[in-house]
Amino acid sequence: MSIPTFGVGTFRLTGQTVIDSVRTALELGYRAVDTAQIYGNEAEVGQAIADSGVKRDELFVTTKIWTANYAKDKLVPSLRESLEKLRTPYVDLTLIHWPAPGHGVELSEYMTALAEAKALGLTRQIGISNFNIALTKQAIAVVGKNEIATNQIELSPYLQGEKLTAFLKEQGITVTSYMTLAYGKVLKDPVLAQIAGKHQATVAQVALAWALQLGYAVIPSSTRRENLASNLLARDLHLDAADMAKIAALERNGREVNPAGLAPVWD
Ligand SMILES: NC(=O)c1ccc[n+]([C@@H]2O[C@H](COP(=O)([O-])OP(=O)(O)OC[C@H]3O[C@@H](n4cnc5c(N)ncnc54)[C@H](OP(=O)(O)O)[C@@H]3O)[C@@H](O)[C@H]2O)c1
Secondary structure, eight states: OOOOSBOEEOTTOOHHHHHHHHHHHHHHTOOEEEOOGGGTOHHHHHHHHHHHOOOGGGOEEEEEEOGGGOSTTTHHHHHHHHHHHHTOSOEEEEEEOOOOTTSSSOHHHHHHHHHHHHHTTSEEEEEEESOOHHHHHHHHHHHOGGGEEEEEEEOBTTBOOHHHHHHHHHHTOEEEEESTTGGGGGGGOHHHHHHHHHHTOOHHHHHHHHHHHTTOEEOOOOSOHHHHHHHHGGGGOOOOHHHHHHHHTTOOOOOOOOOTTTSOOOO
């Protein structure tokens, strides 16, 4: 199993904005797109993909199941609806969006339903998002660690998730960093700016290259062509050990996303 290291995110983007963003990303060479049922943009993402003319087998499409669809009789039908909107017979990766402890559906029920979606061929791979170590262990106990392609979690130079990422690495579960730019906050950081200056790179490229060098997949979003283009060039930036050490020191538990009732107790 493998997942692409660089994709484009679509959170908060709807209507023509998301169509333009995904279309531009595909024109620029992105081949992985991250959406979710709750983003309310799967149909527009599907339209942008269809308009792009990029062949389905060259693309990697990820969606996420929303909490309202976790029950065993809802998960698979909801994914079928997502596929219709996305205009595809399968997605490459389907994630449980939030562990939502105490939300009424047991983890074992939704993980089993997710595995069933894979067995039905609706999704090539399955994974989790926003799971802490304890919940990841529970998910592994239900479906097996080799079945979990990724845990997509908030990670940025300000929130480095040391314990969780070490655990995931040990389990062979790919880490996907979302909000690697901390929704733009890290872009003003003077240390990152200094490193960017040294490499004649942008600050966003430095943050993304940091995550890539740690072995994480990234899915930065942008509504601007120039940002989509320059972010992708982070793949060519090599940070040295001194740069990586300076970025490691920026950790400040800077979590941006922590919705009550959905988020676990973080490690
Ligand atoms: N699993 C989950 O629970 C979860 C939660 C949140 C996000 N995600 C996924 O992760 C993706 C990424 O997160 P995100 O979109 O919230 O945040 P992000 O990628 O950290 O940041 C996006 C913001 O940064 C700006 N930006 C992007 N590239 C830039 C650049 N080169 N220079 C300056 N500004 C730049 C964008 O503005 P412009 O449009 O002006 O470029 C936008 O405001 C989401 O789209 C979504 O797919 C998943």
